[in-house]
Structures are given as structure tokens and as C-alpha cells.
Amino acid sequence: MTQGKFDSGDANLSRRSFVQGALTLSALTTAAAALPAPLPGMSQQAWAAGTPVKGYGVTTAQLKNWDIMTKTIDVSIEYTPTNADIGVFMRDVMSNDLGETHDIFIFDGGTQNVLGPEGYYAEIIEDQKELTLWERTPDTWKRSDLIRADDKQYGVPVIGNGDAFGYFPDKIDANPNGLDEIPWTTFFEGEKVKGRVAIDRSWLQSMTETANFLKHHGRVNIEDVADLTQEEAKAVADYLIERKQAGQFRTIFTAFEEQVQLLSNKEIDMINCWEPATKEANNKLGPNTVIYAFTVEGYYKWGHGAYVHTKAMERGNVDNIYKVLNYFLGGEYRAYQAKERGYAGPNMDLGVQYAIDNGWAQEDIDLLKWTEEKVARKFEKPFFCKTTPVNASAMEEEWQRFLDA
Incomplete structure (x- = not known):
């Protein structure tokens, strides 16, 4: 299990609790209180429609330096981290309406079972022009039940592992x-x-x-x-x-x-x-x-997915959103995640090749290769968590x- 996974205890609320719970904003102590406000004279919609992609999710999905991504794809991200408490996350999205201020959400698989059918997550557009790595991403990652619900694709895989x-x-x-x-x-x-x-x-x-x-x-x-x-x-x-x-x-x-x-x-x-x-x-x-x-x-196999809020699809920044989603599938993100945090994800082979092409130390390359081999071996076995x-x-x-x- 990783630090990006759910916390045990009362926070593990049931699906019924999420959908039926009548939650009030005053009752929540969440990261939403710290979100930046729109610039003077700008509506929230206009503010959210700018070039940067606004993200909210688990700390472990972050790069330690997002400037690496910006330099590569010419898109920046303003990322608000939260802990691994699934109750807080679900409440933030559903009751604090973070879709007004944020474009993408990254969290443990399972949230899409509620937030997809309830209309908070948009379905992934698999042939969107910026999602160039989707077709070559293995089905073991992209078709996982951890990012799908009701036979609909709500998420793009980010990181994952198999616990034992x-x-x-x-x-x-x-x-x-x-x-x-x-x-x-x-x-x-x-x-x-x-x-x-x-x-x-x-x-x-x-x-x-x-x-x-x-x-x-x-x-x-x-x-x-x-x-x-x-x-x-x-x-x-x-x-x-x-x-x-x-x-x-x-x-x-x-x-x-x-x-x-x-x-x-x-x-x-x-x-x-x-x-x-x-x-x-x-x-x-x-x-x-x-x-x-x-x-x-x-194994108890878990994975983090990146999800797009339905309101973000109406703000005119869709191409940049999908550039970021595609980046999560690419070699640079894969290599730095494995090196900095030890996490695996889809297209690990691209991460290995990135390290080779960029002259990384052999011990780092070997670590990436082992991470790829280890997780691939685990994912050949059942089962996925919920x-x-x-x-x-x-x-x-x-x-x-x-x-x-």
C-alpha cells in the first residue's frame, strides 16, 4: 500500500452514504477552503478557462517539480493536494462543487462508481487529438475497473501497484x-x-x-x-x-x-x-x-486515475487538459514517478526508454526496469480492490x- 491510498477507519464510507448523504459546506473541513480565488473582475468560469490546468487530488500523484512537465508539453498545472481520505475527497467534489474551479481530479479507483453516474466526471474522449498514447496503453491499465463504471471510461490511469x-x-x-x-x-x-x-x-x-x-x-x-x-x-x-x-x-x-x-x-x-x-x-x-x-x-491491486470534471469540458481548455492526461501516460512522468516515489504505472517501457535517452545513471535505469517487471508480474494475477x-x-x-x- 502506498501513502496515496485510502486511510482506514470511519472515512471509508459506503457508496450509499456518498450518494444519499446530505452534506453541508459548513460541516466540512477540507482543502477547498484554501483554494485561490478568481482574479478581480473575472468570473470563476473565465478564471478556470485559462491556459493552466487546475488539478486536485492525492499528493502522491504529483511530480516533485511540475516545471518538468511544463517544459515538455508547454502546459502548466496548478495542483491542490489532498490526503488519502476518500470521504473528504468525495465530499469536496460533491458538496463543495470543486468542478467550478478545478479541471481534473486524481484519486484512488472507485470514486468513478459514484461520481461518474452522478454526473461529476465526464467520459474520456478516447480519440481526442491530444490523447496520442491512449491506443498503445495496455488494457490491463486503461480498461481496469478502477477507472471505469457501467462500461464507461471515466478515467486515465496514473499510478498503481499490487499489495500483499x-x-x-x-x-x-x-x-x-x-x-x-x-x-x-x-x-x-x-x-x-x-x-x-x-x-x-x-x-x-x-x-x-x-x-x-x-x-x-x-x-x-x-x-x-x-x-x-x-x-x-x-x-x-x-x-x-x-x-x-x-x-x-x-x-x-x-x-x-x-x-x-x-x-x-x-x-x-x-x-x-x-x-x-x-x-x-x-x-x-x-x-x-x-x-x-x-x-x-x-494481490490487492489499486490504482489512481485522472478524471475530468464535466464542467471543465465546457470551459474551452480541453486540449490542454488532454495534453496533461496524455503526459500521465508518457515516459517522462513514468520515469520520474518511479525514481522519486517508486510507483509504477502504464507504459513503463516508455519510462525506461526516457531514462536511457536522457543519460540517467544505470542504477536508476535498472530500478525502472525492475519496477516494470515487478508490477507486470503482479498484474497477471487477480484481483482489484474497490x-x-x-x-x-x-x-x-x-x-x-x-x-x-
């Missing part, structure tokens, strides 16, 4: 090179790590990973592991309760800092953590002490039963 678990290879007799696939069976049922496993408190994360494991091994009949019905959620919770009572889990953690601490102090042997946590731990323990797993059964599951209430209810057991 970290482990100490010597504790499970695994190859220390980290290239072997480790089964989730070891995480949930391994006798050697019994009582030494940490599991994420986020039901979106842990419940769907468990469901995918159970479905893969034919133990539970599940239609969509990321959106469990009441009956399916109960079966998953029953299994987790059984493993909890059997003593498999040492702790249930919440924050990223806890992940790093548990690993760095060697308090656990396995943890379904964010990949950066293993890197932080290895900074303290030494290279490759902790391995981030390739798995047998699949941040706005229809059956969120049932999943939360059953997850709470597990926590209380």
Missing part, C-alpha cells in the same frame, strides 16, 4: 532473493509463523484479501471478493474469527508507522503491509532483510464481528 504482505524469509524457509511466490496460506495458516502475524485493521484491505484467498482455494463460493454479500462476508468473517481464536494473529494494526515499527523491531514474522514499510524497515535492518511478497493467489463497494455495510458489520471476537 511483507515477511522475513528465514522465518518461513523462503528463498532470500524474494522472487518466489509465497502463498497466502502461510500468512493465514502457517504453523511456523503462528502468533507472529499482523493483520491490517482496514476491512477494505484485509477482508478482501482473505476473501480472495478463500475463493482461490475453493473454500468459499464468492462472486466479487472486493464487494462481498452478507452471506459471503459472514463466511469470510467466520474464517478470520477461527484463525484469530487459533492464535494466528499477534496484533491488528492501524497506521503506517505501526507497520514499520513491527517489522523494524522484529515483533512479527509476516504482515499484510504497504510495500514502503518493508523498505523503511530494511533501511534499519539491512537490505533485503524483509521481503515484499510475490504471491500465489493474487474503495466504494455496494455491500460496504455488510462487510463492515461482519468485520466488526471479527474485531470483537
